[in-house]
Amino acid sequence: MAQLEFIVWQQNYSVGNKEIDSQHKELMNFVNDAIGHSTGNKKAESDYFSLVIKPGIIFLQKHFDTEQAAMLAQNYEGYQSHKTEHDKMIETLTRISDDVLAGRQALNLLEIALFIRDWFLNHIQEFDQKAKDCFKYS
Ligand SMILES: [Fe+2]
Numbered sequence: 188m189a190q191l192e193f194i195v196w197q198q199n200y201s202v203g204n205k206e207i208d209s210q211h212k213e214l215m216n217f218v219n220d221a222i223g224h225s226t227g228n229k230k231a232e233s234d235y236f237s238l239v240i241k242p243g244i245i246f247l248q249k250h251f252d253t254e255q256a257a258m259l260a261q262n263y264e265g266y267q268s269h270k271t272e273h274d275k276m277i278e279t280l281t282r283i284s285d286d287v288l289a290g291r292q293a294l295n296l297l298e299i300a301l302f303i304r305d306w307f308l309n310h311i312q313e314f315d316q317k318a319k320d321c322f323k324y325s
């Protein structure tokens with residue numbers, strides 16, 4: 188697997204809040220782990236996906252809840268649009284998870300991992316950075 192595909196934490200991803208930064212790091216580890224498990228071995232990939240997708244979505248929702256609570260506490264004007272981005276991502280991942288686990292969609296682990304990686308990096312740099320002022324007070 189090309190090293191370039193993995194996410195490497197950078198200081199400019201920081202939102203100035205220890206809990207949120209450590210959740211971001213944990214999510215990055217999760218994505219890197221999924222990329223690392225994208226070996227092309229269908230059975231192994233499918234076993235891995237079945238094991239991690241639900242706890243992964245639960246952890247992601249917990250992370251979104253942490254951010255949303257901080258934004259609400261500061262009456263952040265961008266709360267609704269930021270929350271909408273979170274909700275859409277949870278919906279998308281839940282649909283992919285349901286479809287793959289029910290056999291309605293073939294699993295492409297690498298494609299899913301890279302989709303999450305790209306969404307996540309864009310979201311941190313766009314939405315989470317904008318809400319930095321709320322996060323640093325929470
Ligand atoms: Fe975030």
Ligand SMILES: [Fe+2]
Pocket residue numbers: 251254269273310314315
């Ligand atoms: Fe966010």
